[in-house]
Amino acid sequence: MTDKIQTPQTVHAxxxxxxxxPASAVEETGxxxxxxxxxxxxxxxxxxxxxxxDRMYSGSKKERLLRFCVILLTLFFVKNVFAYIQTYLxxxxxxxxxxxxxxxxxxxxxxxxxxxxxxxxxxHIISRITNDVTQxxxxxxxxxxxxxxxxxxxxxxxxIVLSVSWKLSLLTLVVLPLNAALIGIVARKLRKRSFRTQxxxxxxxxxxxxxxxGVRVVKAFNMGEFEAKRFDRANRKHMMQFLKMxxxxxVASPTSEMLGAAAVVIILWYGGNLVLDxxxxxxxxxxxxxxxxxxxxxxxxxxxxxxxxxxxxASAERVFAIMDIPTEPLSAAGGxxxxxxxxxxxxxxxxxxYVPGKKVLDDMSFTxxxxxxxxxxxxxxxxxxxxxxxxxxxxxxxEGRILFDxxxxxxxxxxSLRNLCEDG
Numbered sequence: 030m031t032d033k034i035q036t037p038q039t040v041h042a043x044x045x046x047x048x049x050x051p052a053s054a055v056e057e058t059g060x061x062x063x064x065x066x067x068x069x070x071x072x073x074x075x076x077x078x079x080x081x082x083d084r085m086y087s088g089s090k091k092e093r094l095l096r097f098c099v100i101l102l103t104l105f106f107v108k109n110v111f112a113y114i115q116t117y118l119x120x121x122x123x124x125x126x127x128x129x130x131x132x133x134x135x136x137x138x139x140x141x142x143x144x145x146x147x148x149x150x151x152x153h154i155i156s157r158i159t160n161d162v163t164q165x166x167x168x169x170x171x172x173x174x175x176x177x178x179x180x181x182x183x184x185x186x187x188x189i190v191l192s193v194s195w196k197l198s199l200l201t202l203v204v205l206p207l208n209a210a211l212i213g214i215v216a217r218k219l220r221k222r223s224f225r226t227q228x229x230x231x232x233x234x235x236x237x238x239x240x241x242x243g244v245r246v247v248k249a250f251n252m253g254e255f256e257a258k259r260f261d262r263a264n265r266k267h268m269m270q271f272l273k274m275x276x277x278x279x280v281a282s283p284t285s286e287m288l289g290a291a292a293v294v295i296i297l298w299y300g301g302n303l304v305l306d307x308x309x310x311x312x313x314x315x316x317x318x319x320x321x322x323x324x325x326x327x328x329x330x331x332x333x334x335x336x337x338x339x340x341x342x343a344s345a346e347r348v349f350a351i352m353d354i355p356t357e358p359l360s361a362a363g364g365x366x367x368x369x370x371x372x373x374x375x376x377x378x379x380x381x382x383y384v385p386g387k388k389v390l391d392d393m394s395f396t397x398x399x400x401x402x403x404x405x406x407x408x409x410x411x412x413x414x415x416x417x418x419x420x421x422x423x424x425x426x427x428e429g430r431i432l433f434d435x436x437x438x439x440x441x442x443x444x445s446l447r448n449l450c451e452d453g
Contacts, residue, residue, distance in 0.1 A: 119174060123166055131162045134348060140356040143423040147383075152235025157351055160230050161344040164223075168341030175334050179327035186324035193317040194309055197296055207288050212332060215281040216339050222274035223343035229267035231347075236263045278336040285332045293321050357443060365442035368449045372434045373398045374420065380428030381415060389415050393429070421447050 086093065135158055146154075190198050240247060240256045247256055300314040374397045381390040389412045397403045405413040419426055422438050431438045438446060 115174070127162060127166060130165065130348070131158060134158050134162060134351060137352055137354075137356065141351075141354055142357050143418065145354060150235040150239075152233075152238040153231040154351075155238060156227070156231035156234040157347055160234070161227055161347045164227065164344035165341050165348070168338045168345075172334055172338055172341070175330065179330045179334070182327040183324055183331075186320045186327070189320040190317050190324075193313045193320070194300075194303075197300055197303075197309075197317055211284055211288075212281060212335050215277055215332075216335055218277045219274060219336055219339040220343050222270065222277055223340040224346065226267065226270040226274050227344055227347055229263070229270045233260070233263040233267050236260050274340070278340075281332040281336060282329050286329050289321075289324070289328060293318060296321060365445075366436060366440055368436075368438075368441040368446040369434050370399060370449055375432045375435075376416075376429070377432065378429035379416070379419065379426050379431060381412070381419060381424065382427045383415075388427075390419075 085096065088096070138154060138158070187198075236259055240260065247253055297314075297318055300309065300317060303309040304311050304314050376393055376395050379390055379393040380388060382388050393412075393416060395403065405416065407413055415424070418424055420431060420438075422443060425439070433441065433446070433449070
């Protein structure tokens with residue numbers, strides 16, 4: 030008895046057949062266990078699917094191919110147009126916000142009492158208005174847009190995985206606490222390092238400002254080499270702090286990606302066993318794994334975004350530390366009286382201390398009338414400049430009082446008092 034040998038039949042698949050057969054015409058394989066949408070949403074989805082298939086799968090194969098090519102090109106064109114608009118609007122809003130913050134900080138600095146400038150180095154103030162405000166750039170507008178975009182991408186991917194298999198979705202929840210713990214640790218370290226980096230930048234700016242403004246003294250005493258070494262030390266400290274900050278920032282993203290990859294491998298192994306047991310269809314497994322791979326990118330971007338936000342928060346602390354300093358009261362309680370100088374300025378038993386217990390002026394008294402020339406004589410450090418600063422209330426006297434035409438300066442409108450001194 031001769032066995033009949035059956036020759037395998039060769040099937041030539043047409044790639045355009047995929048465009049001819051709508052998804053609804055393909056028989057579903059068993060094992061689907063995803064969460065179904067509510068009735069109305071399912072009905073709406075089916076209507077949209079029918080409308081799409083009627084228009085996309087009609088006509089000949091060449092017409093369908095041309096239609097898909099045109100749609101693909103149109104989608105990329107629209108995508109890039111909106112990407113350009115997004116970039117422009119993001120940069121515009123970002124710079125507009127930074128402009129207003131920088132303007133507000135500078136205006137606030139101008140209204141601070143003179144005692145603040147005596148204690149704070151000029152370079153530190155400049156650094157806060159320039160470097161620290163610029164550092165806020167990443168968290169002003171771009172961070173919000175990136176947060177919304179990546180969060181939506183993550184939610185969409187989670188909806189897909191939940192609709193495919195809730196059992197496999199439970200495995201993805203293992204990654205979330207690990208990522209959250211990692212981001213929390215990095216956030217604390219990164220903000221601390223970023224704050225120190227900005228402090229070192231301020232110190233370096235202060236050294237630079239002092240050496241440039243005092244260049245005559247530096248050259249006169251041949252201190253160029255000393256100043257160069259001094260700047261080099263400040264520059265090196267800033268570099269080291271910056272490197273430490275970036276090293277901590279570089280930890281979160283790859284670690285988060287590795288955790289996501291490990292979750293994908295575990296799901297692929299577990300889901301593969303479910304496919305072999307017939308509990309889930311192969312196409313649903315690949316859809317699930319594809320969604321998991323997709324979700325890795327937005328989660329990774331959110332980790333990078335957290336780094337940017339932490340760096341910006343460290344700068345924000347320094348910027349708003351200035352904004353929290355009380356300004357000079359330009360008007361006394363109740364509005365204050367306008368200052369006049371028609372009769373005399375009288376200094377009555379004035380005493381002053383920069384540091385409690387260390388008197389700079391003690392029991393100073395004299396009178397100055399309009400048109401008179403009063404000379405203050407004394408050695409350097411005797412308090413001549415301090416006394417002149419007390420008259421327009423750059424500082425308040427510790428003892429005694431200063432009167433303009435018989436009115437204490439503390440009762441006068443500060444703005445009118447200084448306008449008077451300027452006019453005089």
